[in-house]
Amino acid sequence: MTHLRRRAAAAALAFVAGLTGAAATAPAEAAAPGEAAAQAAGVPRGLERYYQQRPAWHSCVLGPQDEEGAALERAGARCAEVTVPLDYGDPGGRTVTLALSRIEATDTRRRIGTLLLNDGGPGSPTLGAPPRVHAALKDTAARFDIVGLDQRFAGRSATLDCDWPIGYDITSAGTSRASFERQVAFQRDLATRCRSAAGDLLPHAGTRDAARDMDVVRGALGERRISYLGLSYGTYLGTVYTQMFPGRYDRVVLDSALAPAHAGPQLLPNMVPENERAFADWAQWAAARHGTYGLGRTGEEVVAGVLRTVRAAGARPLVVGTGADTFELDDTRVPLLLFGNLAGDSDAERAVLAELTALLAQAAQGRPVTPSAETTALLRFLFTPQGSASGSISRAILCADGTAPRDPEDYWRRIEHDRARYPLSGPLVDNISPCAFLDPRARRPPRCAATPGR
Numbered sequence: 028m029t030h031l032r033r034r035a036a037a038a039a040l041a042f043v044a045g046l047t048g049a050a051a052t053a054p055a056e057a058a059a060p061g062e063a064a065a066q067a068a069g070v071p072r073g074l075e076r077y078y079q080q081r082p083a084w085h086s087c088v089l090g091p092q093d094e095e096g097a098a099l100e101r102a103g104a105r106c107a108e109v110t111v112p113l114d115y116g117d118p119g120g121r122t123v124t125l126a127l128s129r130i131e132a133t134d135t136r137r138r139i140g141t142l143l144l145n146d147g148g149p150g151s152p153t154l155g156a157p158p159r160v161h162a163a164l165k166d167t168a169a170r171f172d173i174v175g176l177d178q179r180f181a182g183r184s185a186t187l188d189c190d191w192p193i194g195y196d197i198t199s200a201g202t203s204r205a206s207f208e209r210q211v212a213f214q215r216d217l218a219t220r221c222r223s224a225a226g227d228l229l230p231h232a233g234t235r236d237a238a239r240d241m242d243v244v245r246g247a248l249g250e251r252r253i254s255y256l257g258l259s260y261g262t263y264l265g266t267v268y269t270q271m272f273p274g275r276y277d278r279v280v281l282d283s284a285l286a287p288a289h290a291g292p293q294l295l296p297n298m299v300p301e302n303e304r305a306f307a308d309w310a311q312w313a314a315a316r317h318g319t320y321g322l323g324r325t326g327e328e329v330v331a332g333v334l335r336t337v338r339a340a341g342a343r344p345l346v347v348g349t350g351a352d353t354f355e356l357d358d359t360r361v362p363l364l365l366f367g368n369l370a371g372d373s374d375a376e377r378a379v380l381a382e383l384t385a386l387l388a389q390a391a392q393g394r395p396v397t398p399s400a401e402t403t404a405l406l407r408f409l410f411t412p413q414g415s416a417s418g419s420i421s422r423a424i425l426c427a428d429g430t431a432p433r434d435p436e437d438y439w440r441r442i443e444h445d446r447a448r449y450p451l452s453g454p455l456v457d458n459i460s461p462c463a464f465l466d467p468r469a470r471r472p473p474r475c476a477a478t479p480g481r
Contacts, residue, residue: 077109084105129173140171174244190415197455202341207439232420258283290429334450425462441457
């Protein structure tokens, strides 16, 4: 999906003073010693066994092909699992296993505590993040236990998979009413598959449950308070955690913050202007390099060429690749490929998008094109079942965090309204999604007192 731009993780840590939350009053009936101690520490009744567990740390390597585990091992990380209830309203019922990694503090005399990470997404696996953050924090890293946690149902944490025939459900409405109608049928089918494959998990995929998981992890690690670094969607998760568990957090960084009011199914529609500005900035960059990419001598020419490619894909799908890796890309798929490469604005990242745009333009002319190995891997991930689990958890979180309009006409009106000003991004981010067809039984996160980044 389209992500907010990520800045360097070495942002100044925000200090939060004080620890709040009085000890719970003992009930009239006598409590077991362990239960009484847990209540005095602010542990919700019935969750004592989760908060009192202690992780058993072990190698992060799952097998000879586990590159992520090997990288963690080289960085000195160890891995463990923490058990949480699937439904916090039924703590004695089914459970979920969360995977976490940790690089321990080496400056134990001046140790600050645990720094928990979330890389966004929603649902981006974060188990492999500690080495990157450890390097970014430089000397400060020695004072933290740096912990990467795969959010529930993501990565190694008991994955949720809707068994989709594609990786991500984010597609454009295309260039016509007919293409939109096909999208309505397609997204309805994705929702049906999700209910069938993971319907019992969907109500428990939201940010509020993930925040509760964070607090169980805090308790399992033996910390009174926990520090946190969240990127993109991770800023929203961090905000919800601070609202739900005041006094249990220490230093907090929210990098590339999302507005809490836009969380849930309406997150993408509220990003249309920003996406279009990023596209226009890239077009100006590409125009300055017309001699290299041949996309146009002005930003306007570059944008017009991209829109011609999308219209050509609407008339006849573009054929990209050869053999088993042949992909047909119509006007509902081409925009996702383009905007999926707008997340960064470095020259190297912009060059990737320029090369991809030039390749699609050649395909629109009916010429045979062979994408790079990296582009082929991306096409497999987006448009085959290979990425189904990643796309499933991302959409499950968005659907669980709020309700979406149910009537397809609501989406079509917004698409048509935005198409004139935002001809590429409007039909993409305004398009209907599986949330329109899933049971909106979500427990919405609490209303946030302030909007980060505003």
